[in-house]
Amino acid sequence: MLSFATLTAAQNNDLAAVAEVIEATESRVSVLADKAARRMAPHGGARLADYRDEFAQVGRVAVWEALSRFTDDNVEAFFRYIYTTIEATLKDAVRSERNGAAGADENAVKVFASMMEAADGNPFEAEKLAQTIPPKGKRLSAERANAARLAWQGAVSIDKVTSAESADANGSLADILSVTDEEPNIVRPKVGMGQVIIAADVLKRYTPMPADADTREAFLDALELASTGCTTPADVEALEDAVKVPSDPQTRRYVMDAMAVLRSAVSTATEGALTEDLMTATDDRMADAREKHARVNDCLESMGAAQRDVLKHSFGINGALDFGWGDGCDMEGIAAFLGMTEPNVKAHRAKGRKAFAKRYIAVVALDKPALAAVLEGAAAANLTNKGRK
Template structure:
């Protein structure tokens, strides 16, 4: 078991103590690295293992760096800080990996520079070597290697002359800018969805993989027909609304995130503007639904702010509200991770979540009633009474 004495020894560069700290934190690093890897490769495959290995190294480095700035006096505080630090570092790593097409990170450039030397200056050969030659943990994925190559070569000015001694007369006095299509015409006013067909199709495939088929035959048939229709054609508003009615969100935190993200993509595929971006005479039901959703989000956050900190923190981390780490709830809840993140015992977390859900429901219903929607408030109150009583779900 990790103790504060071992942590202090590790801070004084004791190799055995440092190894003990790494070993004590390796399990949570592995869990967080796996979650980060699945954000990059949600459908598994060979790239999942590569990302998992890469993110595990990133997490271990974050733990090692944390040792130099840890000043608290308990091992429990160090473990809590470890979870938060590694989680935030891996979120940054995922963002960097997703944005790698726009550039290359510093570590990738260092690896690529070594490979350029090994390839005698051939940048294309260096991009291949960077994926296999470096030791594990330093190898680049295909995307990172390509981004590093582009960054190494630099940008090409659009004013660069196209001509040369062997160029045809067409290119002799031309630049790249002369061959870039341009138009002075005004846009035709067509309103396009926020995401394209490819993203929508990918979202449908995610739903096909992770959504549980309803037991009700009618709902199951509606789910199958709607998903099939969306795969072969662009999703329509009625189809997305039908999915929202029949899709059941999984209890597993990771799968739930995939499903919710996929539904958000489909909603964007049938939405053409953010709330408030259109004149009143151009509004339709999609914009009204977006405004209603924004209002609900604001009401949820305001309700949470009115609650005690312990109950508020447990609820935020149970449902991933406001950017908090989503540990889930019910059968798919990571109670150990939730307890460590909040510094609470199992019994405290369970009690705060049970009481917090009841307090939230009561305050949220009151907030809805204040808007004048008394009928809707009555429905919510009845649903809360049915779901939060001892015989219902805690």
């Protein structure tokens, strides 16, 4: 089992320790590389093995590069960080391999449209439902569901105002992302808590960690506060001092846009407090998501420990180490982590998903009976052997 001492040695460029880290993450790299390869060559063939080898190497490089960025103090946090990094890196590699040509095909849009009614017209909810409710063969991948939602919503002009009630209330998207200097007395547009959280996530992903210890501490403290949807002028100033703008043009734009959003957040807030008048549609969606997360956690807590642990670590719920599920599952890794055999993991996962579905549907039925009926039908079709119990 990988130790924290080995991690520290690897961060100090100890080659033997780096090799041990690579070996400890190899099973997850292999699973995700195979999953990425099958996106490029879904019908197999000669190219599948080539893609698998190529993406495996990309994943190993991602592990090596992420070592220097890891700042936590335990091995489980490292694996959680590394697995997320590998998955995100390989998704980017697939998109790059496709030359950015991925879009919404006609069938994906039709499936998405059918989910809009079940989602009460919420396109973000419909995007999630399109990945689970349709029968096998019709179900959309995360990428196709996202592309279908974007196609359904259409392009948003950068000059579109951010408030439907008043064209002059919040300015345009271009105003929010503006990085030009302004006079101190000019009030910038307001932004919501959701945009602050997204900006913090962008900075976490694309900003190099400061080398100086004091600067790094101030940087991490400011990001932690922004991740909750709040920030202050002092924290934004600390970020401006600590953030090193990347040289890559695309990444540089992401970082500069994120900083512009944070500046806008504090320019109209008293001591950084984002009150209700700053709330946007993004915040409403996030509040809905928090409610769903609480519902999921309540259902999981009512289940047996073995089934609950397998499900949490299959889907990365509530910060649990995510080993994946289905074709993307690191079965060897999750079995070793939970101290179970692989057949036991499979059995607990199958029974746990059915038990969770019954509990979740019962809770949803209390205030959304129509959606509960759709979920019940989907569970009956997807969680049984060809419809048999």
